[in-house]
Amino acid sequence: GGRVIAVANQKGGVGKTTTAINLGTALSAVGQRVLLLDLDPQGNASTGLGIEQERRVPGSYDLLLHNVDLPGATLDTDIPDFRIVPSNPDLAGAEIELVPLPRREFRLREALNLAAPAAATPRTDGARAIYDYILIDCPPALGLLTINALVAADALLVPLQCEFYALEGLSHLMGTVGRIRRSFNSALQIQGVVLTMYDRRNRLSDHVAADVRAHLGDKVYDTVIPRNVRVSEAPSFGRPVMLHDFHCAGSQAYVHLAGEVLRRERAM
Amino acid sequence: GGRVIAVANQKGGVGKTTTAINLGTALSAVGQRVLLLDLDPQGNASTGLGIEQERRVPGSYDLLLHNVDLPGATLDTDIPDFRIVPSNPDLAGAEIELVPLPRREFRLREALNLAAPAAATPRTDGARAIYDYILIDCPPALGLLTINALVAADALLVPLQCEFYALEGLSHLMGTVGRIRRSFNSALQIQGVVLTMYDRRNRLSDHVAADVRAHLGDKVYDTVIPRNVRVSEAPSFGRPVMLHDFHCAGSQAYVHLAGEVLRRERAM
Numbered sequence: 001g002g003r004v005i006a007v008a009n010q011k012g013g014v015g016k017t018t019t020a021i022n023l024g025t026a027l028s029a030v031g032q033r034v035l036l037l038d039l040d041p042q043g044n045a046s047t048g049l050g051i052e053q054e055r056r057v058p059g060s061y062d063l064l065l066h067n068v069d070l071p072g073a074t075l076d077t078d079i080p081d082f083r084i085v086p087s088n089p090d091l092a093g094a095e096i097e098l099v100p101l102p103r104r105e106f107r108l109r110e111a112l113n114l115a116a117p118a119a120a121t122p123r124t125d126g127a128r129a130i131y132d133y134i135l136i137d138c139p140p141a142l143g144l145l146t147i148n149a150l151v152a153a154d155a156l157l158v159p160l161q162c163e164f165y166a167l168e169g170l171s172h173l174m175g176t177v178g179r180i181r182r183s184f185n186s187a188l189q190i191q192g193v194v195l196t197m198y199d200r201r202n203r204l205s206d207h208v209a210a211d212v213r214a215h216l217g218d219k220v221y222d223t224v225i226p227r228n229v230r231v232s233e234a235p236s237f238g239r240p241v242m243l244h245d246f247h248c249a250g251s252q253a254y255v256h257l258a259g260e261v262l263r264r265e266r267a268m
Numbered sequence: 269g270g271r272v273i274a275v276a277n278q279k280g281g282v283g284k285t286t287t288a289i290n291l292g293t294a295l296s297a298v299g300q301r302v303l304l305l306d307l308d309p310q311g312n313a314s315t316g317l318g319i320e321q322e323r324r325v326p327g328s329y330d331l332l333l334h335n336v337d338l339p340g341a342t343l344d345t346d347i348p349d350f351r352i353v354p355s356n357p358d359l360a361g362a363e364i365e366l367v368p369l370p371r372r373e374f375r376l377r378e379a380l381n382l383a384a385p386a387a388a389t390p391r392t393d394g395a396r397a398i399y400d401y402i403l404i405d406c407p408p409a410l411g412l413l414t415i416n417a418l419v420a421a422d423a424l425l426v427p428l429q430c431e432f433y434a435l436e437g438l439s440h441l442m443g444t445v446g447r448i449r450r451s452f453n454s455a456l457q458i459q460g461v462v463l464t465m466y467d468r469r470n471r472l473s474d475h476v477a478a479d480v481r482a483h484l485g486d487k488v489y490d491t492v493i494p495r496n497v498r499v500s501e502a503p504s505f506g507r508p509v510m511l512h513d514f515h516c517a518g519s520q521a522y523v524h525l526a527g528e529v530l531r532r533e534r535a536m
């Protein structure tokens with residue numbers, strides 16, 4: 001049965017979307033059935049997978065507001081076994097619209113028809129019966145959209161840019177995870193932290209990487225994603241970097257990351 | 269009299285905080301009295317100016333909720349004529365708390381004691397009498413925090429990373445500015461768009477820069493901020509890059525940007 005993984009970090013521009021797209025592509029390439037849920041009003045994950053603006057309705061906004069069920073909001077991508085719930089700018093209004101609703105933190109979990117966290121169900125409830133992995137691309141904030149993702153998720157994957165400001169936000173993110181676990185989702189685990197945009201010519205990258213490994217130990221993946229211009233070119237073609245240039249350092253790093261995620265999943 | 273400039277872009281990691289800190293430093297260096305309002309729950313602007321966590325209460329959260337007045341939330345920085353209203357993680361809850369409040373979009377404008385936008389007041393109302401420039405560092409979203417900033421502002425300065433995803437969000441930001449102008453703040457103008465993290469070895473940077481200039485013409489500053497490792501090192505010392513390494517390419521670019529901003533301000 002399937003697993004739900006939230007890709008989140010409130011710091012902006014750390015590689016959440018890039019990681020969700022390319023990890024998803026790598027997992028589908030090894031036979032996993034993957035769904036990417038674009039929960040960011042910017043819709044970058046939808047763009048990076050080539051979904052035109054006019055095909056993004058209904059999308060994740062409609063799923064959260066329970067206007068449509070999961071199959072009704074899901075599209076195929078050009079990649080076999082890799083589907084997406086797209087997002088559009090309506091989603092920017094969802095934060096405000098969700099505030100007065102009952103169980104506002106559970107809207108996504110309910111839309112995916114997932115059983116309550118504590119129940120020892122075999123992982124074949126709701127959307128887990130259709131997909132092996134559901135990856136949720138979160139916006140750069142700890143508001144109701146990211147909270148909905150963390151309440152629906154089994155695990156959290158944190159992309160962390162090798163920069164000083166990115167390090168600072170980590171303790172705040174971990175504090176939020178603790179609160180979610182205590183109040184809404186006791187089953188939420190941390191799958192891991194992936195270092196992104198690592199530049200070996202830059203001493204700061206090394207400092208940050210060493211600092212993170214000292215604090216978080218083996219929660220940090222061995223795989224480090226290098227800064228690689230091919231990665232930033234791929235979205236302009238609407239394709240994951242693995243399809244844009246499979247042999248570049250960025251693609252190879254995401255292939256390795258997928259291997260590591262699968263190994264960890266088996267051990268969890 | 270003073271001007272209020274919102275530094276905003278919902279795309280994450282494009283250089284909003286770095287621009288607010290270093291533009292503010294450069295303006296104060298030429299005798300302008302500057303206030304930086306940290307409206308991001310991450311508090312990166314507070315960190316980048318060396319404000320320890322324990323000194324961040326009261327902060328911008330308290331200002332927005334009208335628990336404290338502007339002088340009560342303002343701190344000095346190490347830089348003469350450059351003061352800050354810090355932020356702390358409480359601010360993450362403000363989005364939800366503001367939703368049911370009357371005139372929720374005007375909370376910041378009222379806290380700064382600014383006259384109504386349409387009134388042809390000399391620019392000496394409220395906070396404008398004390399500061400020549402009030403720069404607002406916005407979070408990576410178009411929620412109630414950024415909306416409050418745009419409603420309080422005279423002008424918007426948009427940092428734009430030379431990357432594909434960053435380009436995509438621009439039209440969405442401009443749409444929001446139009447809505448704010450029609451509903452809340454008829455005086456809101458666009459001061460300009462500054463290209464950031466420009467890497468001349470990377471063809472993508474050139475494409476994006478050419479594309480933005482083609483769309484926005486002279487709204488785009490001549491000054492381009494280069495990707496420069498000294499800029500990303502400075503926050504770990506709690507100092508603007510201009511104090512960390514005045515002669516590096518990053519600092520010099522921000523000095524030029526300040527000159528351009530002042531010239532445009534005189535013409536507005």
Ligand SMILES: Nc1ncnc2c1ncn2[C@@H]1O[C@H](COP(=O)(O)OP(=O)(O)OP(=O)(O)O)[C@@H](O)[C@H]1O
Nearest residue numbers: 012013014015016017018140227228231232280431
């Ligand atoms: N390994 C990499 N090498 C080079 N560029 C990268 C890499 N990873 C991501 N990028 C680029 O950096 C920018 C930020 O990445 P991305 O948009 O994935 O981050 P994000 O965390 O999803 O941002 P946001 O907070 O706005 O959602 C993008 O322009 C992307 O193309």
Ligand SMILES: Nc1ncnc2c1ncn2[C@@H]1O[C@H](COP(=O)(O)OP(=O)(O)OP(=O)(O)O)[C@@H](O)[C@H]1O
Nearest residue numbers: 012163280281282283284285286408495496499500
């Ligand atoms: N010109 C530059 N050269 C190199 N690094 C830079 C430059 N400008 C900013 N950075 C670094 O890039 C990262 C993103 O910049 P910054 O935090 O200012 O962006 P932001 O838009 O404020 O992000 P957020 O959306 O999270 O608020 C930071 O780690 C910063 O130090």
Ligand SMILES: [Mg+2]
Nearest residue numbers: 016017040044
């Ligand atoms: Mg993203």
Ligand SMILES: [Mg+2]
Nearest residue numbers: 284285308312
């Ligand atoms: Mg910032």
